[in-house]
Amino acid sequence: MPKIAIVHDWLTAYAGSERVLEQILFLFPDADLFCVCDFLPESERLMLKDKHITTTFIQRLPLARTRYRNYLPLMPLAVEQLDLSGYDLVISSSHAVAKGVLTGPEQVHISYVHSPLRYAWDLQHQYLRESNLNRGIKGWLAKFFLHYMRQWDVRTANGVDCFIANSIFIAGRIWKVYRRRAKVIYPPVDVEKFTLWEHKEDFYLTASRLVSYKKIDAIVDAFHTMPNRHLIVIGDGPDMDLLRRKKSPNIEILGYQPFEILRAHMQRAKAFVFAAEEDFGIAPVEAQACGTPVIAFGKGGALETVRALGSSTSPTGIFFNQQTPESIQEAINRFERDATAFTPGNCRTNALRFSPNLFREQFLAIVANEKSRRSKRLKRN
Numbered sequence: 001m002p003k004i005a006i007v008h009d010w011l012t013a014y015a016g017s018e019r020v021l022e023q024i025l026f027l028f029p030d031a032d033l034f035c036v037c038d039f040l041p042e043s044e045r046l047m048l049k050d051k052h053i054t055t056t057f058i059q060r061l062p063l064a065r066t067r068y069r070n071y072l073p074l075m076p077l078a079v080e081q082l083d084l085s086g087y088d089l090v091i092s093s094s095h096a097v098a099k100g101v102l103t104g105p106e107q108v109h110i111s112y113v114h115s116p117l118r119y120a121w122d123l124q125h126q127y128l129r130e131s132n133l134n135r136g137i138k139g140w141l142a143k144f145f146l147h148y149m150r151q152w153d154v155r156t157a158n159g160v161d162c163f164i165a166n167s168i169f170i171a172g173r174i175w176k177v178y179r180r181r182a183k184v185i186y187p188p189v190d191v192e193k194f195t196l197w198e199h200k201e202d203f204y205l206t207a208s209r210l211v212s213y214k215k216i217d218a219i220v221d222a223f224h225t226m227p228n229r230h231l232i233v234i235g236d237g238p239d240m241d242l243l244r245r246k247k248s249p250n251i252e253i254l255g256y257q258p259f260e261i262l263r264a265h266m267q268r269a270k271a272f273v274f275a276a277e278e279d280f281g282i283a284p285v286e287a288q289a290c291g292t293p294v295i296a297f298g299k300g301g302a303l304e305t306v307r308a309l310g311s312s313t314s315p316t317g318i319f320f321n322q323q324t325p326e327s328i329q330e331a332i333n334r335f336e337r338d339a340t341a342f343t344p345g346n347c348r349t350n351a352l353r354f355s356p357n358l359f360r361e362q363f364l365a366i367v368a369n370e371k372s373r374r375s376k377r378l379k380r381n
Contacts, residue, residue: 002088002371004031007079009096010068011035011053014044016187016282017114020166021093022047023188023359024112028091034082036075036097039065056081070131072119073145076100076152089371092160100156108374110367111160112185115170115279116177120149126213154178162370164363167280167301185363186304187280188356193259194289196348197267203230204332205269205292207262207283208276210237215275215297215323220246222328229332232269234262266290271335271342274302275323281305284317289351291344293317295331307350309338314346 006028008021025031025047033051037059040048056078058064058071071078075097082101084090090107092098095114103109119127124146128134133142154177157163163182165171171182204223208214216233220243223231227250233243236256243253257265266272272287273295280301284294288306296302298319306317318338320331 003086004028004089004091005084005087006031006033007082007090007092007098007101008033008035009094009098011038011040012068013040014047016280017093017095018047020112020114020187023356024091024093024363025049025051027360027364031091034084036078037064037068039068054082069119069127072096072127073142073149076149089367099160100152103159108370109160110162110164110370112164112166113170113174113182114166116173117149117153120146120153121177161374162366164366167304169300169304170279183366185359185366186354187282188359189282189285189289189351189354191285191289191351191355194263194266194286196289196291196344198291198344199268200270200292201268203232203269204271204273205232205234205265206273207234207266210235210239210243212239213276216243217246218323218325219273219275219328220251221325222332223251224248225325225329226250226332231273232265234265263290266292271295273328275328277323278302285351285354288316288347291347293335293342293347295320295328295335297323305354309341314349315341316347316350317342
């Protein structure tokens, strides 16, 4: 029986990458789990099924529970200390450093990449600002370490036998950074929980963590100029006070809501508005699973999860070209003119392309193929 190790970056919340990890653990329940640090709340640990987790020295550093990202420069060293030499198959779930674990020539390493190390690449400046490392001597040291991490990130790509990207968009990033081809398996979305609802009401919905890059403020500003259009905002985060100051009679800001209320709004909304540039983007798929069309920023993963009006015989949404109130407003007006082109059934059918069952089937096929290739290669040698 082959021994399997699964490596995840860190466990601090049940988010998109943890949904992927949950499905990988479902496929390989006897695998051992490793990560840089584990501070996952007790309320979200059900996915782990009481599995023992091996962590690194980052787990024991001061304030790591709340400021683990500040230790990013130490994480390459930390992940290289994980001893995986006794495993036949290593699967990393990586958006930071997990893909950098050390493996030998007889081991198969498959890396599911949510994104290359964005803190060291295109999110470097944001990371420095959020960590208060964008000035002074500490800032220059951080920039030096991030320069080192970019070199480390490229070098450790050579230790991966097979890259899997969570979207064509991320496969392009993998090629740009590592010059490696990646297979694409879309993340699993629990489409069965977001059931079809045929009867739509006269309101638009956006739901997200309220942080700047989600551009919820641009959506709110767009609806300020359309007082006859009703917008509901669900979510919480640092931008909550800013958005509440922009509240008007046609805009409701509900804050955090439990799953049942979120789902009910997704089911009943006329359309779901999504202004972020995401690597994949789960919320637009959840909305479509409810039979709700999507009005989305036409970049990133949304281009792969939404079938645009004019380019599909079964459209499920409309794209806008800029993350501005004016561009969003123009897309809303186009949607109103062509609302009859979208049907709940077509939206639901499109969302089923991202089911957990399909994810598991495709993932197992790649694992089997890579193990077969490695076996044949070793026999030749």
